[in-house]
Amino acid sequence: MTLASWVFEPNIDLPEHSHPHEQITTVIEGEFELTIDGEPSRMEAGDVAVITSNAVHSGRSITRCRVIDAFHPVREDLR
Template identity: 55%
Template sequence: MPVFDLSGIAVKEIVPGYAARFIHTESMTLSYLDVAAGAMLPEHSHPHEQVSHVLEGEFELTLDGVPVRFGPGSVVVIPSGVRHSGLAVTDCKLMDVFNPVREDYRAL
């Protein structure tokens, strides 16, 4: 049974202000993010189903043009192919889970 210590995983900046640590399993990618207040995530889509959980702070996610703010304990499911973008309203800690594995993140 693999056990991971996040403090031992190298940080990768996926876009400015989004520092991520990744864990890849056979079928999923888990992304633990520290996001700076004001950091923007450009609009994009991907074939992966994504589950986003705000651990700390306030985050605004725009799904198909509709902005939604959420805070600690909130979980949002983003279906495959749906266009979305984000804005850290405050400093945030987020956890994203992707299925299947994000090979582009594995390559970082």
């Protein structure tokens, strides 16, 4: 498993992508829009989303926000 902690300033766009890792995204503070397979979802502190392996997804910070992602299996590119 890989854990990653991110802080995004408002209006940051994360481009559409996919990867073979399962991902669990948790918003710790602020508001974030997560789009999975074309379905946008507005998330706020305490919200959790599961992104399945190879699902196409993107994101956008609505406010300054802090997000934690958990990936499985290990993401070698984030070591």
